[in-house]
Amino acid sequence: MQRQRPRLAAIDPDNALALMTVTGGRTVYEQRGIQGRMNTLRKITIYGAATLATVPVFAQANTAPLAPRQIPAITLPVPTDVSPGMQTIIGAPLNPAWNILWKTGEEWRAAADKQAAQTVANLPAMRERMHVKVExxxxxxxxxxxxxxxxxxxxHKDKVLIQVHGGCYVLFPGESGTSEAIMMAGFGHYKVIAVDYRMPPEAYFPAALDDAMKVYAEVLKTMKPENLGVLGTSAGGALVLEMMLRAKQLGLPMPGAIAPSTPMSDVTKVGDSFYTNERVDNVLVSRDGFCDAATKVYAQGHDLKDPLLSPVYGDMNGFPPTILTTGTRDLLLSNTVRVHRKLRKAGVEAELEIYEGQSHAQFSRDDRLPETKEAFGEIAAFFDKHLGR
Structure with a gap:
């Protein structure tokens, strides 16, 4: 028998539709009269074409890759529901250095030193505002x-945080990598140890992780692990996750909680937001930008899918409670979301904070903005909840 296209019966709005079932080519329409008004509504279930139509889609997905979707050019307005200061940051043009693709550690160090001098000049004023001292x-x-x-x-007297800075494994040497630690100390009222790990051309993968783990292991000698927290952003966020993987390898205890913000958790460029937020993120801008080039210099040919470079591929069972932070325009939004889902699937308590309109790590751009205070307040509250437990 030839199958006919299912039909949907017309519905008279003056009567109640009790049940409409479409099965193959037959339509069964039960109508129950209501005096003056509808008082009975039963579920509408449609079988047949609506379900069968999905079969070819699944069959195609198993045999050939789906074509990418073409998106027309769009105009992105600046959000109106963020502070004026954050509006300025969000509305800024694309990072002019996004496509500088140096290939040697020496070239990256020269750029890092120049940037560091500018950053360090602003730190005394930040520490004064945050009421923080440095040693x-x-x-x-x-x-x-x-x-x-x-x-x-x-x-907080017996609690300590360890911070590992970002910068694509090549930027923010020395004191220039401490701004996140300053804000965490100021907003959260914790003592924070900022790790100045080695970078190219002095050292390459896995030097950053090795140095962070030396500090972690040494600090654990003098305090309970549940009183220790670890945080970092971008490459620093990835390092936080890598530290947990290495700690498991070494049999070291987990800390009380961690805060890997917008982590570079997959440097193989897998993730939806590498495409949806291309040139939407005005910091990183592109998956083929400076951070990709810098990471490859740091990796020195090592497999980028190694969990100690792309921790999203690691075993996260047994990780401590985790808070992740990102923004809706962040190129690494998917990197962050994927870590969150992996943690939840592993049974780890994990919170995901996503801020309106923000590109990569803009929650930590300016300590004077309400969005910065809010983000660090959330992280501090998470540490308050979990450290010492």
Whole structure:
């Protein structure tokens, strides 16, 4: 028998539709009269073509890749529901250095040193606003900066945070990598140890992770692991996750909680937002931009899918409670979301904070903005909830 296209019966709005079922080519329409008004509504279930139409789609997905969707050019307005200062940041033009693709550690160090000088010049004023003091030191032979708030509440006296800075594994050397630690100390009232890990051309993969782990292991000698938190953003966020993977390998205890913000969790460029937020993110701009080039210099030919470079591919079972932060325009939005889903599937308590309109790491751009205070307040509250438990 030839199958006919299913038909949907017309519905008279003055009568109640009790049940309409479309099966193959037959339509069964049960109508129940209602005196003056509809008082019974039953579910409408449609079988047949609506379900069968999906079969060829699944069959095609198994045999050939689907064609990419073409998106016409769009105009992005600046959000009106963020602070004026954040509007300025969101509305800024694309990072003019996004497509500088240096290929050597020496070239990246020259750029990093120039940028660092500008950053360090602004740090004293930030520390004054945040009521934080800094001390340069060494822990297990690794250079660190200890950021201590003027006021540490009693419940934080035995707690410490370790911060690993971002910068695509090549930027923010020395004190220039401490701004996140300053804000965390100021907003959260925790003592924060900022790790000044080695970078190209001095050292390459896995030097950043090695240095961070030296500090982590040494700090654990003098305090309970549940009183320790670890945070970082971008490459620093990836390093936080990599540290947890390495700690598992070494049999070291997990900290009380971690905060890997907008982590570079997959440097193989897998993830939807690498495409949807291309040239929407005004910081990283493109999956083929400077951060991709810098990471390849750091990796020195190592497999980019190694979980110690792309931690989203690692085993996250047993990770500590985690808070992740990103923005709707962040090129690494998918990197962050994928980590969150992987943690949840592993049974790990994980929170995901996504901020309106923000590109990569813009929640930490300016300590004077309400969005910055809000983001660091959320992270601090998460540490408050979990450290020492």
């Amino acid at each position: 340069a030191a060494r822990i297990a032979g690794v250079k660190v900066y200890i950021e201590t708030p003027d006021v540490i509440p009693p419940e």
